Amino acid sequence: MRVFIHGLMLLCLALNISYVQADPIKIKFAHVVAESTPKGMGANLFKKLVEERLAGKVVVEVYPNSQLYGDEKEMEALLLGDVQMLAPSLAKFGKYTDKIQLFDLPFLFDDLAAVDRFQASAKGQELLHSVEKKGYYGLAFWHNGMKQFSANKALRVPADAKGLKFRIQQSKVLEAQFKALGASPEKLAFSEVYNALATGIVDGAENPWANIYSKKFHEVQKFFSETNHGVLDYMVVTNTAFWKKLPDDIRAELEKILAEVTVEVNKAAFAQEMADRQLVIDSGKTQVLQLTPEELQQWRTTMMPVWKQFEDSIGKDLIEAALAANKKP
Numbered sequence: 199m200r201v202f203i204h205g206l207m208l209l210c211l212a213l214n215i216s217y218v219q220a221d222p223i224k225i226k227f228a229h230v231v232a233e234s235t236p237k238g239m240g241a242n243l244f245k246k247l248v249e250e251r252l253a254g255k256v257v258v259e260v261y262p263n264s265q266l267y268g269d270e271k272e273m274e275a276l277l278l279g280d281v282q283m284l285a286p287s288l289a290k291f292g293k294y295t296d297k298i299q300l301f302d303l304p305f306l307f308d309d310l311a312a313v314d315r316f317q318a319s320a321k322g323q324e325l326l327h328s329v330e331k332k333g334y335y336g337l338a339f340w341h342n343g344m345k346q347f348s349a350n351k352a353l354r355v356p357a358d359a360k361g362l363k364f365r366i367q368q369s370k371v372l373e374a375q376f377k378a379l380g381a382s383p384e385k386l387a388f389s390e391v392y393n394a395l396a397t398g399i400v401d402g403a404e405n406p407w408a409n410i411y412s413k414k415f416h417e418v419q420k421f422f423s424e425t426n427h428g429v430l431d432y433m434v435v436t437n438t439a440f441w442k443k444l445p446d447d448i449r450a451e452l453e454k455i456l457a458e459v460t461v462e463v464n465k466a467a468f469a470q471e472m473a474d475r476q477l478v479i480d481s482g483k484t485q486v487l488q489l490t491p492e493e494l495q496q497w498r499t500t501m502m503p504v505w506k507q508f509e510d511s512i513g514k515d516l517i518e519a520a521l522a523a524n525k526k527p
């Protein structure tokens with residue numbers, strides 16, 4: 199037997215065939231938020247499950263907090279193969295497909311449950327595949343939460359926001375939303391938001407509670423208005439060529455794990471939205487304003503013209519499908 203194995207090794211050497219096991223496939227997963235947020239937790243859970251179930255075959259390296267790539271470079275890095283998985287917010291996909299701008303329309307979804315229903319629908323799932331032609335493969339939608347406005351001034355009605363400068367994500371819809379308020383939108387990477395708020399480069403922002411609390415935005419903004427006026431959710435994406443080239447059994451297992459992680463992330467997002475809101479209130483470092491139905495209606499009326507502006511590029515059918523998801527089954 200020993201002679202046989204020795205002979206086999208010599209034969210492999212002679213034929214220049216590697217007889218040692220191949221290196222594991224490496225997946226670098228980069229994101230811009232804290233590990234305590236739904237997305238941060240999801241990336242870490244994905245790593246844990248992959249390394250348990252595909253031990254020796256796949257390793258996952260997670261880079262949170264814009265450590266590896268920030269908003270500006272990550273999508274390009276994914277195409278170049280320098281990173282294999284990302285989960286940018288849906289707002290950041292607008293430059294690859296008009297349709298996905300749907301998610302940024304103000305007051306489209308009543309709450310996260312409505313977003314969840316829409317994403318699970320056939321139209322929602324179509325959007326997951328809307329970036330494939332650009333080389334990106336959508337794997338899942340992950341929730342974060344509904345956005346709240348903040349500033350150092352109490353924003354009760356839209357007129358209070360007039361003339362203020364607000365940080366926005368890279369999104370034409372969000373740009374139009376702040377213009378509709380008579381405010382100035384300023385596109386900045388997420389990693390720059392705290393500093394921009396702390397030093398007055400911008401006056402305000404819009405964020406979900408998990409991002410506000412984990413990045414301490416409540417320590418540099420005197421007021422938050424509970425508007426829940428839009429959603430901040432994610433698409434987990436990979437490089438299409440990378441994903442298709444994976445061995446079938448490994449790809450199938452990764453997709454199975456991701457489906458499990460998605461359930462956990464989305465469950466956590468619902469709970470965390472309320473928990474982080476309470477932590478912000480309990481910090482005593484800011485004031486959370488609850489608006490009356492009349493005040494909320496004013497925000498809605500002022501921002502609604504944005505829908506018309508983007509109706510043709512997004513598609514009326516998609517807007518209607520999203521609205522239908524507001525109805526509880």
Ligand code: LMR
Pocket residue numbers: 230231285286287342367387388405409430
């Ligand atoms: C932002 O830029 O505000 C968010 O997209 C950050 C994130 O990933 O939640």
